[in-house]
Amino acid sequence: MVVRTYISTMLRRLQRTLTKSGKRAGAEVKVHHLTEEPTRAWETINNSQTVIQVTQMPHDTQISSKELRIVCVSDTHVLVEDVPNFIPPGDILIHAGDFGHGGAPVQVKRFNDFLGTLPHSVKIVIAGNHDQMFDERIVRHKGFVCQLIFLTETELDTQLQNYGVQSCRDILTECVYLEDSSIKICGVNFYGSPWQPKHGRVPGAFRYERGQQGLDIWNKIPNETDILITHGPPLGHGDLVDYSRDNHCGCVELLSTVQQRVKPEYHVFGHIHEGYGVTTDRKTTYINASSVDRWYSDLNKPIVFDFPIPKGHSKEELAHVKPCHLIRNKVRRFPAD
Ligand SMILES: [Zn+2]
Numbered sequence: 001m002v003v004r005t006y007i008s009t010m011l012r013r014l015q016r017t018l019t020k021s022g023k024r025a026g027a028e029v030k031v032h033h034l035t036e037e038p039t040r041a042w043e044t045i046n047n048s049q050t051v052i053q054v055t056q057m058p059h060d061t062q063i064s065s066k067e068l069r070i071v072c073v074s075d076t077h078v079l080v081e082d083v084p085n086f087i088p089p090g091d092i093l094i095h096a097g098d099f100g101h102g103g104a105p106v107q108v109k110r111f112n113d114f115l116g117t118l119p120h121s122v123k124i125v126i127a128g129n130h131d132q133m134f135d136e137r138i139v140r141h142k143g144f145v146c147q148l149i150f151l152t153e154t155e156l157d158t159q160l161q162n163y164g165v166q167s168c169r170d171i172l173t174e175c176v177y178l179e180d181s182s183i184k185i186c187g188v189n190f191y192g193s194p195w196q197p198k199h200g201r202v203p204g205a206f207r208y209e210r211g212q213q214g215l216d217i218w219n220k221i222p223n224e225t226d227i228l229i230t231h232g233p234p235l236g237h238g239d240l241v242d243y244s245r246d247n248h249c250g251c252v253e254l255l256s257t258v259q260q261r262v263k264p265e266y267h268v269f270g271h272i273h274e275g276y277g278v279t280t281d282r283k284t285t286y287i288n289a290s291s292v293d294r295w296y297s298d299l300n301k302p303i304v305f306d307f308p309i310p311k312g313h314s315k316e317e318l319a320h321v322k323p324c325h326l327i328r329n330k331v332r333r334f335p336a337d
């Protein structure tokens with residue numbers, strides 16, 4: 001069923017009230033016995049699930065002073081920086097990972113410069129599997145990382161020296177970078193995490209084994225999260241990789257965490273380019289914001305929504321949010337401290 005109109009402000013406010021009041025603190029999420037077979041896992045829970053396609057809000061919808069206009073993109077893979085007016089105006093830009101394509105310093109610089117040209121008061125960015133140089137486990141193995149990003153060690157060092165930095169992370173100075181961490185902006189809680197399940201033997205950053213390892217990552221998401229940002233999708237929403245075979249690849253423990261414990265108003269993600277679009281289970285709105293398509297050729301429009309600013313807060317607070325890196329809530333501000 002397709003909802004013909006996007007969710008109205010009033011409905012979202014009602015949804016927010018109901019969701020918050022329905023939260024049960026400490027509801028324990030368990031590993032699903034079919035965690036390694038997401039399509040089969042979905043078949044077992046499908047009957048009790050609601051997945052409704054949501055028509056997207058037009059970009060030219062008037063921006064209200066009482067709501068945050070949030071613009072979502074993901075998986076831009078250094079392919080949108082030269083596209084005129086690709087990103088519509090708004091208060092907060094969310095990028096759900098894979099801003100690079102391999103993650104060489106020159107790509108991070110290009111992305112960071114692009115962010116610097118955008119008018120949004122706050123830009124929130126997480127990494128994805130293609131942002132290899134943001135994963136400390138990978139960065140420790142310099143030779144391996146150079147293979148992944150197709151640079152020699154000398155070329156990597158030269159690029160970093162050219163930018164006057166020691167690591168790729170240092171280049172990203174135009175945003176709030178979240179890595180298993182949260183930030184409260186205008187009274188709204190955002191949490192960001194770059195992780196996604198391992199996929200065969202394909203190397204990549206921030207990958208986990210399905211099951212307990214994934215659940216341990218999702219257990220760090222605070223209950224009070226309003227807008228959850230992950231690189232990978234949950235099971236059943238924006239996670240189909242092969243429509244003809246109904247092939248799901250989302251994380252069942254992430255879905256369980258969202259539905260049973262955290263219950264955020266919005267869950268923004270990407271990674272599965274062909275899963276682009278918006279769905280709802282009537283409690284959480286799921287946004288797969290992948291900007292490039294499966295073939296890295298056509299572009300999907302950024303997805304926008306308005307989030308009511310809680311009482312006692314205003315947009316003036318946006319001006320106080322400075323770019324920083326929040327890695328497991330350890331704060332690093334710029335210039336480097
Ligand atoms: Zn991608």
Ligand SMILES: [Zn+2]
Pocket residue numbers: 098128129130231270271272
């Ligand atoms: Zn990805």
